[in-house]
Structures are given as C-alpha cells and as structure tokens.
Amino acid sequence: MKSAFAKRESRSGLVFAGPAALFMFALVIYPMAYGMFISTQRTNLIDEWEFVGAKYYLQLISDSEFYETLSTTTLFAACVVIGNMLLGLLLAVIVNQKIPMANFFKVILMLPWLFPEVVVGLIWKWIFSPLFGLLNHFLFTFNLIETETDVLGRETTAFIGVVFVCIWKGYPIVMLMMMAGMKNIPQERYEAASIDGANKWQQFRHVTLPGLKPIILVAIILETAWWFKHFTIIWLMTGGGPAGRTETVSLEIYLQAFTNFNFGRAAAESVIILLILMIASLIYARVLRDESE
C-alpha cells in the first residue's frame, strides 16, 4: 500500500508532466496517428471515407517506381549529408584557427543558411539557366564551352546540380555545430598531444574528432532526417525532373496528395518514410555508441 507521501508525490508528478504530455499528444502523437489512420482510408478528406486496410502499403511494396524514388532519395540524402559534414567540419576547423578576420569569415560563411530555401532555389535556378544564367556566361567567357550547358535539363548533371545547391545551403549549420563542439574540447588535451609530439593532423584525428563524436552523431541524425524529406529546393529547381531523375519521396508524396489527390497512398508513403528514418537513427546511434565504447 502506497504511503500518503508517495501518493502526493505521484499526483504532483502528474500535474507537472500533464501539460507537457498534452502538448506532446496534440502536436506529435495525434498528427502521427491521424496520418496512419488516413493511410488505411480511401478518402477525399471531406466526406468520403472508405476503409481499405493495407491496400496502399501493398501497392507500394509492389511498385518498382516507389523503390526507384526511395533509391534516388537515399542517394540524394547521402550525398548532401556527407557533403555537409565534410565541408562543415573542414570550414569549422579552418575558422577555429587563430587567423585574421576569423569572425568576418564566420559571418560570411553563415550567409547561405540565412537565406530562405525558396530564395536559394530560385537564385541557383537562374544561375544555372542556359540562356540567361551566370554560369554559362562565365563558361563562355573563359572559352570552356562552345554551346550552352543546361545543368538542370540533363539527367546526368541535374542531380549533381541539386546536390551542390543543397550542400551550399546546408553546410553552415553543420559548421556552427562543429564550432560549438570544438569550444567544449579542453585545451589541455591539445597541449598534452603536442607534448607527446602529435602534429596538427594527429591532433585532429585523435583529439578533435573523438571530442566531436557526440556532436557528429546529433548532426548526422538531424541532417539525414532533414535532407531525406527535403522538398523546397528540389521542387523549385527541377520539379523532380528531368524525367524523374531528381524526384525524391517528398515530391512523390506531395504529388500523390495534391496532384493525384490520393491522400491515403500519400499517407502510407509518409508512414514508410517515418519508419525508415527511425531505423536509420537507431543504426547511427548504435554504430557511434559502439565505437565510443
């Protein structure tokens, strides 16, 4: 039998946790559960609701196009995350050195992150434009091409172009996180490494990187989730083209929901993406934890 104190403590706990739990339910649990519910319905979301069970999941499992889209998305997210991590880390290390005007460079390097994605997408679309774009202008000026290069119009270059722009947009946040992480690495470790004869690369390899591991884990998880479901820049630059070569799952979900108006299937795709991202996060966490152990 619980004592009066224990009961009172339990009630207090509920009172304190209640508001947060309610917010959590309203803003996270309910939308997710509603999305899962819709994935089992053939619906116009107004007055037509027909339970179809796992129909849309079964359609997706047997749909080779969906696998192609997933594969494109995985490759896109992997390229952007790796690019962001490498560039972000490299620039963080550079601006963390005692160099003149370091703060000025930090501000300049942060600028891409401050632009809205819509602006970034449109600016780069215009830069890449074969008729009016700056890129072609410079390539012509330096006699590097003889005819216009349509970066976003060719399947071989469109993907690279979109990945490049997303890395340009995304590296500053990684750089910022890494810079914050470096501030937390005690200076004594570098001094000790230096006394032991470690050069700059060895210091980076054996002091900086291990010290940044928790930050790297968080950055990779956040970045993967962010870019795996990215929509804006791809939509504005290529609309998923040419011939579907840059069509990621987010575009596919949008098109299913708002072009085909097949909300059930769009919700089923969203649920699958949620599961994929949860599994990816668990794998990252496990791998990095094992390494640190």
Place this chain on the structure above:
Amino acid sequence: MQETRKRFGISRKALATGVAAALLISGVGAISASASAKKPAKKPAAAKEIYDFYKPKCPKNATTLKIATPIILEVGGQAEQLIADDFMKACPNVKVEFIAIPSNDLPQKLTTMAIGGNMPDMYVHFTSFTGKALQMRVFEDLIPLLGKDYISGWDPMFFEESVINGKMIFAPWVGIPTAVLYRKDLWAAAGNPAFPKTWDEFLAVAKKLTVDTDKDGKIDQYGWAIVGTPNGSGQGRFSQVVRNSGGYNYRETASGKWESGATTKGYLDALTLYQNAVKEGVVPPGYTTTGYPEASAQIANGKGVMMITGPHSLGIIMKTNPALDGKIGGFPMPTNNGAKPVTTLGNLGYAVSKSGKNKPLAIEYIKFQLSTKYQLAYNKVEWRLPSRLKAQKDPQVTGGMAAGFVGALKGGLWTEPTASFNGSIVKVDYEAYSEAFQGKKTPEQIQKEADAKIKKIIADNS
C-alpha cells in the same frame, strides 16, 4: 470523358430545346462526353444577351465577397480588378477580396481550402479541376440560380463544357483555344514559309527559323519556344500534340471503363516530335525548365518564333515587348495520321462554392462580370475569347492578332478527361516527354513504359 467534338453550332430553337433539356434532365454531361463526332453546325443566328451592362442587386448589409483566382496575377488581372472596382462602386457596401493563386497551383490550393472548410465564396474553375470538383462536391449548381434566359446567352460550346451530369459547375467566362502562335516579323525574315500542315512540316519550318541572326557563330533564334516543364503547362501542350496526331493518353470507353491510349500512333508521334526537336536543335536550351512564362518571354525577345499556346499569351508577350503590336499571329495546329486540327476550349470561369455564405451576391457578381462591357474589357488586355455570344461577335474579338486562335475553333474540340486520377496521368505524360528530351530511350520504349504506368494507375483507382 472526352473526345473530339465538332463545333456545336445550332439554331436558336435547337439551342432553347437543348437548354430546356439541360434543366430537366441530368444528361448534359453525357453530351460533352460523347465519344462520337458531331456534325458541324452554325451558331445561333442572333446572339442573345440580356445584359450588356448588368445592374447588380446589392445586399443591405456590409458584405465581403471572397474570390480565389489566378487571373489577378496575370495580365488579365487589370481587367479583373476593374470589374471588381466597378462592382464595388455599384454596391458600396460590398468588398470584393481576391485570393491570388498561381494557375498551376489552383487545384491544390482549392483542395486544401475545401478540406479545411475554408472555401471562398467563388473560385476560378478550370476544366482540369472538374474531376476533383465533382469528387469533392464543392460547387453550387448554377442553372437554377442563373435562370434559363440568362443561360441562352452563352456560346453552346462553352455552356456544354460547364455542365456535367445536368449541373452547371461554373459560369464560363473566357476560352483560350490552342493554336500555333508565331512572330510575323521573324517569319517574314525567313521568307514567309507556308504554314505547316503536318508535324514533320512543323519541324522543317522550325529548322528554317532556327538561325544565327548576328552571325557570331552561335544560334540565337530558335524555331520552337517549347514549354517543357514537368507541370500542367507543359503537359497540356504535349496533350494537344498527341490529340492533333490522332492519339490520346487515356479515355473512357463506351462501357464506362478507362483505357490507356499511350500505345496509339499519335502518342508515339508526339514523343518522336519532342525528341527530334531537341536532336535538331530547334528549341532553345533549357527546355526542361522552360515554363509558360519563360517560353512567352522567348517569343517576346525573339529567342523563339513559334509557340503552342492560346491567345492569352498575346497579353504577356505584348506586356514584355509592346513593339510587337500587330507582329504576332496564329495558325491552326499541324496534324498527323490524317487527324483534323482539334483544340481544347481552355474554358474557365467563376464557380460558386457550395459552402459559400454569399451565394445570391456571387450570382449578381457573375452576371455583372459577364456583361458585354466587361467581356470586351478582358478581351482587350489579354485576347481571351469571350464566352457570351454577343461579345464574341464584336469586331474587337473577331479581328486583330487573335483571329488565328479564334479560327482554331473551326476544327474539332476535345475536353480533358474528368477522372479523379487525372493528375497522375498528367505526371505520366510529362515524365514521358521529359524522357524523350533526354534521348537515351527510343520513343517506342518510352511509349511502352507510359502505357504500363497508365494501366497501373487505372487499375489502382478502379
């Protein structure tokens, strides 16, 4: 529900009978959906227009009339705003509030508004939204609200397309028949070649018009300002080429089932044309990201000479380059496989929301906006074809730069299918021509893949 339809001109008596039938039975939709070709006939001899200038009945209380429209963002927006301003002068206690939505986003936005229970009083309806509007039941039937006297003032082909299953889902305002727009001055500079009658001839003319005008070793004028973006603007034009090659992407059979048309010769010819146009270099670089505004700009600045489009493009081109006044024309679409030139009507107009709170006022606004005065005011800035018979007969409409587009209606008409999954077919189409642009697959391979996708979409949605 679509097919090639001959222009449906009929006598006034026949028209009156037809309208009465539309009021009494729910079979008018079947007329517009008929798969059989209709005999060409004349329009009503005397255009009936009961309101050259409609004086609206104003509400007693202050009211806001909300209208979702893409027109306000376009060149025609000045006419739409003029109508609203004049209406507010006529009814000082009414405020007309436009919700501006780009035309390619309109179906998505309206769907979102409907789901959120936030529909405006009125919205601009394109025929491509018909399937979804029927599925969501968001519109009010206008026939009983407008009255049969008023209905008889519409050109029958506009009216027919607005009536599905006996219900009038929007009040036709203007149409944009599709033809080939061309620069007369650049055409003359190329020696005034004959207007192409087939797509092969079209490609040959496009090659002739693709030139290095300043002789710097670089092509700076291209024959065909193609719209190749993966969206409704690009797909709509591709679909016109398919239709004018005797093919179709999908259709409803007599037994009420949907079938793929991607294996038709016309579909293959359209893919071949798109692929060859790129191979021959007759389209400006950047074709996969060239949308309607960019292609119009290419015509305006002389980068392109021909463009598959409607008369509304005259507005945007003239706004960009006013010096082109009188230097733009149109000719009917070329055809293949013995097909006759056909076009969609590009019919659009205001619909009244079923959930709207100001339905009587919305009807007053529609009658006011469709007055001959304002039909001509809109035509003046954007050359769109008025839907009312009286306005259509005005010399401003029948002459000038838009004459070639009005002439395109002398051929057959076809209407976009109204399947609720139409959006998915649109996507298959634009993926198909995007693939053709890349040139890595043959048109036959692309056609086969498109056919498989369309069949799957039909199966998934049946």
